[in-house]
Amino acid sequence: MRVTRMMDDKSYFEDWNIGDVEVRLVKISLLIGLFVTVILLLLGKFLLAISFILGSLISFLNFLWLKQGIDTLITTTKVGSKDIKRSIRSVILKYFLRYIFIGLVLYGIVYFESFEAVGAFSGLFLFVAAVLIECCYHLIKGIIEDFIYGAS
Numbered sequence: 429m430r431v432t433r434m435m436d437d438k439s440y441f442e443d444w445n446i447g448d449v450e451v452r453l454v455k456i457s458l459l460i461g462l463f464v465t466v467i468l469l470l471l472g473k474f475l476l477a478i479s480f481i482l483g484s485l486i487s488f489l490n491f492l493w494l495k496q497g498i499d500t501l502i503t504t505t506k507v508g509s510k511d512i513k514r515s516i517r518s519v520i521l522k523y524f525l526r527y528i529f530i531g532l533v534l535y536g537i538v539y540f541e542s543f544e545a546v547g548a549f550s551g552l553f554l555f556v557a558a559v560l561i562e563c564c565y566h567l568i569k570g571i572i573e574d575f576i577y578g579a580s
Contacts, residue, residue: 449562450495457488457558461551468547479543483551486530491555493526 461484468477497519530552537543 452565453491453555453558453562454488456561457484457491457554460557460561461554464550473547476544476547479537479545479547480551482533482537482543483548484554485551486533486548487552487554490526490530490552493522497522 461481464480465477468474468480500519501516534545534548534552537548538545
């Protein structure tokens with residue numbers, strides 16, 4: 429059972445850092461966003477490119493706010509602490525305010541037709557694409573490591 433031996437061996441996870449994943453997600457999404465924006469501008473779709481950028485910015489803010497909420501929950505909630513309710517309330521409030529903000533912006537885009545909804549909604553999926561690329565990276569890395577070190 430190679431997997432259980434890896435899980436028992438804590439040194440296997442010493443080089444893995446969650447901060448690296450976050451940095452890679454931001455870099456990947458930035459590269460995808462720049463690539464798509466340049467392609468749209470080269471095709472002459474200026475309004476679609478601006479809408480995509482707006483959706484991408486909302487996606488980035490959503491990612492940051494979600495990360496901040498999770499970090500706050502992890503770092504400030506201690507067992508037996510009286511501040512748990514207060515910190516959880518603020519995180520839950522920010523969680524719902526985040527969705528209200530995103531909903532209002534998207535409603536404004538669709539209702540007022542000042543931007544293209546397709547571009548904005550496509551931009552919203554920017555971090556989804558970055559996460560999929562990150563998953564593929566780890567899958568390929570795992571397959572290569574299994575091939576090199578031998579899977580049992």
